[in-house]
Amino acid sequence: MSITxxxxxxxxxxxxxxxxxxxxxxxxxxxxxxxxxxxxxAQCGACTVHVDGQTLRSCSAPVSxxxxxxxxxxxxVSSRTAKAVQKAWVDLDxxxxxxxxxxQIMSAIVLLEQKPKPSDTDIDRxxxxxxxxxxTYQRIRAAIHAASSQLAG
Amino acid sequence: MSSMKAGLIAIxxxxxxxxxxxxxxxxxxxxxxxxxxxxxxxxxxxxxxGRVLQHPRCxxxxxxGERPTQGNDSHxxxxxxxxxxxxxxxxxxxxxxCHQDANYEQSGVPxxxxxxxxxxxxxxxxxxxxxxxEQIKDPKRNGGKTLAAIQEHMAQDSLVGWxxxxxxxxxxxxxxxxQLGALxxxxxxxxxxxxxx
Numbered sequence: 001m002s003i004t005x006x007x008x009x010x011x012x013x014x015x016x017x018x019x020x021x022x023x024x025x026x027x028x029x030x031x032x033x034x035x036x037x038x039x040x041x042a043q044c045g046a047c048t049v050h051v052d053g054q055t056l057r058s059c060s061a062p063v064s065x066x067x068x069x070x071x072x073x074x075x076x077v078s079s080r081t082a083k084a085v086q087k088a089w090v091d092l093d094x095x096x097x098x099x100x101x102x103x104q105i106m107s108a109i110v111l112l113e114q115k116p117k118p119s120d121t122d123i124d125r126x127x128x129x130x131x132x133x134x135x136t137y138q139r140i141r142a143a144i145h146a147a148s149s150q151l152a153g
Numbered sequence: 154m155s156s157m158k159a160g161l162i163a164i165x166x167x168x169x170x171x172x173x174x175x176x177x178x179x180x181x182x183x184x185x186x187x188x189x190x191x192x193x194x195x196x197x198x199x200x201x202x203g204r205v206l207q208h209p210r211c212x213x214x215x216x217x218g219e220r221p222t223q224g225n226d227s228h229x230x231x232x233x234x235x236x237x238x239x240x241x242x243x244x245x246x247x248x249x250x251c252h253q254d255a256n257y258e259q260s261g262v263p264x265x266x267x268x269x270x271x272x273x274x275x276x277x278x279x280x281x282x283x284x285x286x287e288q289i290k291d292p293k294r295n296g297g298k299t300l301a302a303i304q305e306h307m308a309q310d311s312l313v314g315w316x317x318x319x320x321x322x323x324x325x326x327x328x329x330x331x332q333l334g335a336l337x338x339x340x341x342x343x344x345x346x347x348x349x350x
Contacts, residue, residue: 019257019259021259021260040259040260041260041261041262042260043231043232045232048250054245054247054249054250055245055246055250056249056250057251057260059260060251060253060257060259060262061253062253062259065253065254107246110244110245111244111245114245118244122244125235125237125243125244125246126243126245126246127245127246128232128234128243129232129233129250129251
């Protein structure tokens, strides 16, 4: 049975096993490879997307769970908050190897959209599920504060 | 098939099934009839129900502090999560960020539509069974529930029921939810007495 998906505002059909991880559909079926495969067990956050404006680990959700719900991948973020985060990431040169960064950015956007002036604790708690093997955590935290200031200005 | 190969398969299968072998039955309320003293019988019924309440499938999401635990050894939940303002996680790190409406075998992450941590007033970890019992009866700490509502919660709530259908290689809570419901009903009928410790 075909599943109707709303990916980055575009209607897409998936004709396959409804238990297929959303991540595989995004990457392999739709070719949107900005969302990364890290661990496959919801431990690292590299596969983070937005569903209904909330973070979701796409490796740990069956595609059937998002049928008809708005899914946004890193390729589709375009809000004012997203642009502020992108600028802060570039200004502070946050990225090292970059593999985890699309997931980091997806979590940071949701945090700032729901808490425009987050404390260090808010940031640490929101970002705790996004692991960075290059340990860019200090720059990530600084960039979130920078994006927050930019949005307030 | 050689006997050695058959033996190896048997060992592998035994290892695979081992986590479920720990699921034990609960005693039926009738089996406590020989305890003549009503309060003693009530306490004994609650002690039997306590085998479920203090099982890791239940205790892990009744933490004292901000963080739930996981596993049969109740280690801190990984990744780090906190209960947040509504017991459903922090901003951008919600329970539903990882836990979907059902157990998801592909990633091994358990799930239920109502996945959340029990409120602080219902924290059970580090407490004795007697303390848990008094807490369960106290409307100020049990969400304003009557004893009848407590029994219904234990016997019918679908998130409580997840404890017997945890998926993966997680050990289910002892017995069945219906057996727990029967024990709690009998405990209430006998005066809802609490163990002293």
